[in-house]
Amino acid sequence: MVFWGQRRDSQDGIRPPQGERFQERRISTPILSAVRHVGYALGVGTNFLPALTGNPVDGLIGLIVFSGTSIAIEETLEKAFSAELLPSELCSLGFGFLACANAAGDMASSL
Secondary structure, eight states: OOOTTOEEETTTEEEOOHHHHGGGOOOOHHHHHHHHHHHHHHHHHHHHHHHHHSOTTTTHHHHHHHHHHHHHHHHHHHHHHHHHHSOGGGHHHHHHHHHHHHHHHHHHHHO
């Protein structure tokens, strides 16, 4: 019996639905690495901008934009790198460890 979303294949029985095969597509690591370096450069620039301008109020909008952009890049790429480095069977466990490490870091920084 073939269910909706499955195709019968004469060689290997029932094939998985199309949606499950899209999970195996990955972004190449050099692209992720380049984007990660841009995020880190924005983060460093955000920290040095008040020191270089002398008056942080003048560049406050730039600081907010750079800070938000760098955090968005870094948070997104943490998950992307975890998915890239771990085998598909261990992705959920890896995401759990990543969330646990982030929570421990957030707790430690708030003390």
